[in-house]
Amino acid sequence: MKADIGITPKNAQAVSIKLNTLLADEHVLYMKLRNYHWNYEGDNFSEMHAFYEAQYEQLAGSIDEIAERVRMLGNFATGRLKDMLALARLEEPDYTTDQKGQLKNLLNDHESLIKQLRADIDEVDEKHKDAGTADLLTGLMREHEKMAWMVRSYL
DSSP: OOOOSSSOHHHHHHHHHHHHHHHHHHHHHHHHHHHHHHHOOSTTHHHHHHHHHHHHHHHHHHHHHHHHHHHHTTSOOOOOHHHHHHHOSSOOOOOOOOHHHHHHHHHHHHHHHHHHHHHHHHIIIIISOOHHHHHHHHHHHHHHHHHHHHHHHHO
16 A cells, blocks of 8 residues: 655655665665674774674664655665665775774765765755655764764774
8 A cells, every 4th residue: 555645656756765775875884883893903892892883783773764764655675785785875895903994984984974864854855845754864864973973083
């Protein structure tokens, strides 16, 4: 049964495409954090291990919210890794155990997502008339701003 929530099917589809791209980016960042959590080496191992874990746990909740919003709009959430990698704008880096390199990479990703979210909020609200998704994206942007601030504090 199609969703009848006051958003045209055309707008719901356009918003779902944006959300699925964001979903893919969030998964890449999530796995990057898991990678760093598993493979970090250094004298502050316990601290960084816990720091990375806190960030990927926060992203896990965001990932679920994004996928559920796509479903609320009456579309399918991207759920296959090969499809996510094809959609993602963020890249997977080479393996590294270097804390500074890991943190710079994470900061770049958070800041890239913040800028993209800022643009998407306006488009989703103004062009596609979807205040619900705009609200979700605003919350996600704030989360990434806070995570970026925390990463930045280590650099």
